[in-house]
Amino acid sequence: MGGSTSKLSPELLVELQKSTHFDKKEIQQWYRGFIKDCPKGSLNLEQFKEMYKQYFPFGDSSTFAELMFAVFDENQDRLIDFKEFLTALSITSKGQMDEKLQWAFRLYDQNNDGYISYDEMLVVVGSIYKMMGGVTKLSSEEDTPEKRVRNIFRLMGVSPDGQISIQEFHKGAKEDETILQSLQLFNGLV
Structure with missing residues (x-):
């Protein structure tokens, strides 16, 4: 996905409808939130760790976040794009x-x-x-x-x-x- 995008491509929308447990409206909502939080269109390891730190403030979540990041980052480019994010979310929440x-x-x-x-x-x-x-x-x-x-x-x-x-x-x-x-x-x- 690479650079900043404000609109989800129709091709990716169709692909995600087929490959996840989300419908068109849910995918579009998740995309808007993802782009709002990640305007460059991807999430790096440090951002991912910060996210986990917010959810687990009483312990050290850094190692677990690194392990989770590796599973989210399917193409191993050290970034989580929207497709990777939504695919993992689909499995963990609705799979x-x-x-x-x-x-x-x-x-x-x-x-x-x-x-x-x-x-x-x-x-x-x-x-x-x-x-x-x-x-x-x-x-x-x-x-x-x-x-x-x-x-x-x-x-x-x-x-x-x-x-x-x-x-x-x-x-x-x-x-x-x-x-x-x-x-x-x-x-x-x-």
């Missing part, structure tokens, strides 16, 4: 469970090798714990990122020195109430 799980898997699979390692999951879970800033009271079984990740690996039937495949992730996530709740967090928000 089916399997779409959300596929998207979440991409968040955890940081090196894009098709598997989630213990260390990759620990980075994401640790960033979530930092972002929450101790606001949420956790049980003694999950009061550290390490305990939470070990529990997830156990639930998915994988040892901590193994790796979680997409199939194991889908199956295990559907059995973990915390993961299911986090995937439903943005439902109905838009």
Whole structure:
């Protein structure tokens, strides 16, 4: 999308109607808001971090924002354009469970090798714990990122020195109430 644009192209509008869960009116509304907040037509990492800082003021959201930015930025040009923004928003807010799980898997699979390692999951879970800033009271079984990740690996039937495949992730996530709740967090928000 590149430079500043005040009007959504008819081609992009049609493409987004086909590829997202938003209708024409919703896409146009989101576009107006996006351009108002991002007049250059894209969002950089620092802007994205600032946005997360506003939503999570009690903790350090910078690492989690970086991880999320990488998933939003599908073409890896270090910018999130409107298409990337709306596609991610569509999945996280209106997507089916399997779409959300596929998207979440991409968040955890940081090196894009098709598997989630213990260390990759620990980075994401640790960033979530930092972002929450101790606001949420956790049980003694999950009061550290390490305990939470070990529990997830156990639930998915994988040892901590193994790796979680997409199939194991889908199956295990559907059995973990915390993961299911986090995937439903943005439902109905838009």
